[in-house]
Amino acid sequence: MGNSASVKMNDKRRWQSESAMSPAPPAHCNKTGVPFSAVKQSQATSGRKCTYSEMERDRIGLWGSGDGQPTSGLSGLDHLKHPGLNKGMAFTIEERQLLGIHGLLPPRVKTQEEQVELCKLSIDRYENPLNKYIYLMGLLDRNEHLFYRFVADNVAEMMPIVYTPTVGLACQKFGLVYRRPRGLFITIHDKGHVYDVLKNWPETDVRAIVVTDGERILGLGDLGACGMGIPVGKLALYTALGGIKPHQCLPITIDVGTNTQSMLDDPLYIGLRQRRVRGSDYDELLDEFMRAVVRRYGQNCLVQFEDFGNANAFRLLEKYRNKYCTFNDDIQGTAAVAVAGLLASLRLTQKRLSDNVIVFQGAGEAALGIAELCVMAMKGEGTPEQEARCRIWMVDSKGLIVKNRPEGGLNVHKERFAQDHAPVRTLAEVVEVARPSVLIGAAAIGGAFTPEILRKMANFNEKPVIFALSNPTSKAECTAEEAYSNTDDRAIFASGSPFPEYRSKSGALFRPGQGNNSYIFPGLALGIICAGILDISDDFMLLAAEALAEIVSDDDLAYGSLYPPLHMIKDCSVKIAKKIVEHAYNTGKASVQPQPLDTEEFIRAQMYSVEYGAALPPAYPWPDNQPRVAII
Ligand SMILES: NC(=O)C1=CN([C@@H]2O[C@H](COP(=O)(O)OP(=O)(O)OC[C@H]3O[C@@H](n4cnc5c(N)ncnc54)[C@H](OP(=O)(O)O)[C@@H]3O)[C@@H](O)[C@H]2O)C=CC1
Ligand SMILES: CC(=O)C(=O)O
Ligand SMILES: [Mg+2]
Numbered sequence: 001m002g003n004s005a006s007v008k009m010n011d012k013r014r015w016q017s018e019s020a021m022s023p024a025p026p027a028h029c030n031k032t033g034v035p036f037s038a039v040k041q042s043q044a045t046s047g048r049k050c051t052y053s054e055m056e057r058d059r060i061g062l063w064g065s066g067d068g069q070p071t072s073g074l075s076g077l078d079h080l081k082h083p084g085l086n087k088g089m090a091f092t093i094e095e096r097q098l099l100g101i102h103g104l105l106p107p108r109v110k111t112q113e114e115q116v117e118l119c120k121l122s123i124d125r126y127e128n129p130l131n132k133y134i135y136l137m138g139l140l141d142r143n144e145h146l147f148y149r150f151v152a153d154n155v156a157e158m159m160p161i162v163y164t165p166t167v168g169l170a171c172q173k174f175g176l177v178y179r180r181p182r183g184l185f186i187t188i189h190d191k192g193h194v195y196d197v198l199k200n201w202p203e204t205d206v207r208a209i210v211v212t213d214g215e216r217i218l219g220l221g222d223l224g225a226c227g228m229g230i231p232v233g234k235l236a237l238y239t240a241l242g243g244i245k246p247h248q249c250l251p252i253t254i255d256v257g258t259n260t261q262s263m264l265d266d267p268l269y270i271g272l273r274q275r276r277v278r279g280s281d282y283d284e285l286l287d288e289f290m291r292a293v294v295r296r297y298g299q300n301c302l303v304q305f306e307d308f309g310n311a312n313a314f315r316l317l318e319k320y321r322n323k324y325c326t327f328n329d330d331i332q333g334t335a336a337v338a339v340a341g342l343l344a345s346l347r348l349t350q351k352r353l354s355d356n357v358i359v360f361q362g363a364g365e366a367a368l369g370i371a372e373l374c375v376m377a378m379k380g381e382g383t384p385e386q387e388a389r390c391r392i393w394m395v396d397s398k399g400l401i402v403k404n405r406p407e408g409g410l411n412v413h414k415e416r417f418a419q420d421h422a423p424v425r426t427l428a429e430v431v432e433v434a435r436p437s438v439l440i441g442a443a444a445i446g447g448a449f450t451p452e453i454l455r456k457m458a459n460f461n462e463k464p465v466i467f468a469l470s471n472p473t474s475k476a477e478c479t480a481e482e483a484y485s486n487t488d489d490r491a492i493f494a495s496g497s498p499f500p501e502y503r504s505k506s507g508a509l510f511r512p513g514q515g516n517n518s519y520i521f522p523g524l525a526l527g528i529i530c531a532g533i534l535d536i537s538d539d540f541m542l543l544a545a546e547a548l549a550e551i552v553s554d555d556d557l558a559y560g561s562l563y564p565p566l567h568m569i570k571d572c573s574v575k576i577a578k579k580i581v582e583h584a585y586n587t588g589k590a591s592v593q594p595q596p597l598d599t600e601e602f603i604r605a606q607m608y609s610v611e612y613g614a615a616l617p618p619a620y621p622w623p624d625n626q627p628r629v630a631i632i
Contacts (some may be wrong), residue, residue, distance in 0.1 A: 076100035079615060083144040084247065087612045090115060095615045112149060112612060119150045129166040134177050136161055140236070141180050144246055149610035151240040156498075156566040159237075163518060164497045165472030167233040168218045174226035175268025183228050183251030188277045191285050195292040207248040207529045208302045209293060210234045213256060215276070215309030216330075216365075219444025219475035222309070224258025225271025230307050234329070234521065242522025242573045243607030244529065254289065256282055286316060290324055300325050300532045300591060302525055304333075313365050314413060325528065327536045331369035333517035333524065336545040338370040338440065338467060339377055341494050341515045341562040343549035345465050348492055348557055349437070354383040356391065356465075359436040361427050361477060362443030363396040366469060368413045370440060376542055392417050393434045396443075400424040400433075431456050438465040441477030442496075445470070449478035454486035462490065467515050469496040480512040494562050513556070513563035520544050523573035527580025530603050532591035539587075540580055547579040548572060577603050 076099030079085045087095075089110040096102040110118075119139060126132045136158065140147040151158045160166055170177050190197050214227025231251030238244040257274040258264060264273055277285075293301055305316060305328040317328045327333070342353060358374060360367040371392050378388035393400065394417045398407040403418045410418065424430050431439065431453055439457055441448055449468060457464035464487055468477035480499035483491040489504040494515035502510045524544050528536060551564050551572055564572055578599050584590035596602030 077104075080104065083141055083147075085615070086143045087112075087615070088115060088143055088146065090612060091615065099615060112146065115143075115146050116150050116153060119146065120154070123161075129161060130169055130173060130177065132161045133166050133170045134179070137177070137179065137182070137232075141182075145610055145612050147236075148240050148246070148608070151236070152570060152610055155241070155569055159518070159566060160498050162236050162240075163233045164218060164516065165474070167229050168220050168472035170233075171217050171223050171226045171229040172220065173268075174223075174229055175266065175270050177229075178270060183232055183253060185225060185228070185253050185255055185271075186285075186289060187255040187272055188257070188281065188285055189272075191281070191288065194285070194288045195295055198292050198296045201250060203247045203250070205248055206250045206297045206301060208235070208238055208244055208304065208525055209250045209252055209297075210238075210304045210306050210329075211252040211254060211289075212305075212307045213254040213309075213312070214258065214271075214307070215312065217307050218471040219446075220472070222258050222260045222263075222276070224260065224263050224269070225253055225255040226263065226269070227307060228253040234304070234306060234518075237518055238522055238525055239608055241518065241569050242526045242577075243570065243604075244522070244526060245608040248529075254285065256285065282312075290320060290326075294324070300529075300534055302326070302528050304329050304521065304525065306330065310364050314368075314411075322535065325534045325536065327524075328365070328369075329517050329521050330365040332373075332536075332538065332541050333521045334366045334442070334469070335369035335373035336520040336524070336541040337515055337517045337548070337563075338366075338469065339373045339542065339545040340519065340548035340552075341467065341513065342374070342438065342465070343377070343545060344552040344557065344562040345438075345463075345492050347552075347554075349463050349465070351437070352381050354378040354381045354388065354391065356438050357434055357436045358392050358438040358440060359427075359430055359434050360392070360394045361439070361441040361445070361448050362470075363394040363401055363414050363417070364442065366442035367394060367440065368417075370442070371417055373538065373541055373545065376538060377545070380542070389417055390419070393419060393430060393436065395427050395430050399426070400430050428453050428456070435460045437461050438467070440467040440469060442469045443477075444475045445477065446475045447478065449482070451482065451486045454478060454483060454491070458487035458490055463492055464490065465492045467494050469494075469515055471496040471516075473497040473499075480510065483512075484510060492560065492562065509559060511556075511559040511561045511565075513561035514566065515563065519548055519563055519569060519572060520576065522569075523547075523576030524580060526573055526603065526607070527577035527584070530577060530592065530606055531581040531584040531589075533580070533584045533589050534591060535589055537589075540583065543579050543583055544576050547576045551575060574600065574603060574607075 079099050080101060089105055089108060090112055091101065091105060092109055096105060123132050123135050126135060139150065151162060184197065184201050186194055186197050210231035212227045212230050214224045215222050217223040217227045217230055228251065231253060235249040235251050238249050239246050255271045256277040257272050259276050263269050293303060303324060303326040305313065305326065307330065308316065313328055313331060317331060320326050346353060353374065360371060371394065374392060375385060375388045379385055394414065396409065396414065398405065398409045400421065400423065401410065401414050401418050402421045402423055405423055424433055427448060439449065449466065454466065457466060466483045470476055476495055476497060480493055480495060480502050483493040484502055484504060489508060494513045496516050498514050499512050524540065552562060556564060581599050581603065585595045
C-alpha cells in the first residue's frame, strides 16, 4: 500500500514538474528506461544484495549494463568521493574489490558503530564550538550516512552545534567556516533567470526547500547571505530528526543585500556588497522564485520560509499560503511548539489554557504566531474569541499594545491584540498590571526577564510559566537558573536554546525543555510530504501542538520539562507526521492516493535510513565488465 501510494505521488510530481516536460523515463524505470523490476530481477539472479531504494537509484543514475547486470554507473573512486555513497573504512573487502578501490583504504574494515565512536572522539577534541561545527560540516561533506547516524544517535549533544546556539555563530562567521558548496544562492541579479539557477542544482527529486533572505537570523539581525547556515542547519534536522532523505532537501538563500554595515565592511563577507533591495524588485524576485520551484520540482514541493524580516514574513505568508505548499516556521512552527509546551504545562497547573493570562515580550513573528494559535486553542475549549484575545497582553518596542496607542506602530496583526487600556511603557509595569500566569519572551532582548519580573511572577502564581524563547542563548530573556532561583524553584520553564540541568539548593533536579520549533517542523514536513498536502492551514499546527504535548510523559513533567527528551525527537516526528497525514485524509487535503491502510508503516517506509546500503559495482571500462581483482 505504502509503495503504490508513493509511486503514484511520484508520477504526479513528474507530471507537474519540469522533468515531465522533457522526455524522462517513466517513474518505474531507471534513467536509461530499464524498469526497476528488471534490475531487481537481475539482482536476484546474480545473487547480489542491493539495498538501494528506487529513489536512490534514480538519484545516482543506476543503470543496467548490457547483460542486464546492475551497475552504479559510477567509478569506484566516485564511491569514495560522493558523500551519499561513501562509507569510508566501512566498505567491506568484497565491496572494495568490486569497486576497484582495494588498497585505497587502510586494510581494516570498520563497522558504522566504530566509526560513530571515532566521530565522538574527534569532535570532543575541539573545545571551541565553531571548530566542532566545522568538523561536523566536514563530516557531512565526506560521509552523509555517518553524519546523520552520528547526529541521530547524539541529538542532545549535536543539536546545539548543528543548530542553535552554535549555528548563529557559524552564520556570523560564515565567510570563515565556508568550505564546500552546500545549498543554492539566488541573488537579485538572477531576476529573470531564477529557474536556470534552480536547474543548476543537481538533484531532481527535491521535496523540501528551506529558504531565507537572511534578514532576521535568529535574534542576531540582518546577516545577509551569511544566513545560509540556517537553511543548511534546519534541513540537516529534516533528515536527522524527520527522516526526510538528504537529496530531497534543498537549502536556499536569497541574497538581496544586507543593511548590516559590519557585514558589508567585512573582507570575508560572502554575499552581494550592497544594501537590501526592497519594493517591487524584491517582490518580483520572490514571485519568480516560487513559480520556478513549482516548475522545477512540482506543486507539492514544500517551501519553508525561515528567518525573513518581520515585514516580509507576514506579507509573504499571506500572499503564498493559499497558492503554494508553504509555511513560515518562525510564525507557525514556533506557534505549534509553544502551544504544545503550554498544553503540557496545564497538567502541572491543573488549569485550562483559557484560565491563563499570557504576557508576551515581543509582538513579532514568533509572539504573534503563538498568540493566534493560543486563541485557536482557547476557542477549542469553548472560550469566545474576543475573551481569548483579552487574555493575551503583548509588549513591543513601544510598550504595551493598546488601542489608539499614541506612539503608534500597530499593524493589523498587533491590532487584534490591542488591550483597552492606558499606555504602559515597560515590561515590568505590564506584568504588574496584567498579573499574568504565563510570561513568554520572543523579542531577542537578552536578560529582559529581570530578577524583579521573575519574582513578581512568583508572587502572583504558585507555578509561574516562563518561556524564554529568543535565540541564540545570548538573546534568551533569562537563563534556566535565573528562572528557577528567582521563583523559589516553582517556575515551569522552557527556552529556545538549550540550558543545562539545574539542581536547586534543596537538591531537586530540573531538566528544562527546549521550546524550539525543531520539535515541530521535521514531523510536520514529513507528514506534509508523505500525504502531499498543498494547503497547510493552521489546524495542522494545532494538531501538531496537541500531538507533541501528548507525548510528554509524567516523568518529563516531574523534572520540569514540558517537552520529551531530545533523544526521542525522531519518534516525536513520526507521531506528529502520523496525525498530520490522518488529518489530511480526513479533511480531503491529501493529494497522495489511495490512503494507506497503515499510516505509520506508510510514513516509516519513506524515511531515510542512516545505515549504509550495499554498494553496487561500477561500470568497468573493459568489455567483460568484471573487476580486475579476484573476489575472496
Ligand atoms: N524558540 C523558537 O523556536 C523560536 C525563537 N525565535 C526567536 O524569537 C526572537 C524574535 O523573533 P521574531 O518574532 O521572528 O522577530 P521579529 O523581528 O518579528 O519580532 C521582534 C519583536 O520584538 C519586539 N521588540 C524589539 N525590541 C523590544 C523591546 N525592547 N521590548 C519589547 N519588545 C521589543 C519588536 O517590536 P516592534 O514590533 O515594535 O519592532 C517585535 O515585535 C528571535 O530571537 C528568534 O530567534 C523565533 C522563532 C522560533
Ligand atoms: C528557532 C528559530 O527558528 C529561530 O530562532 O528563528
Ligand atoms: Mg527561525
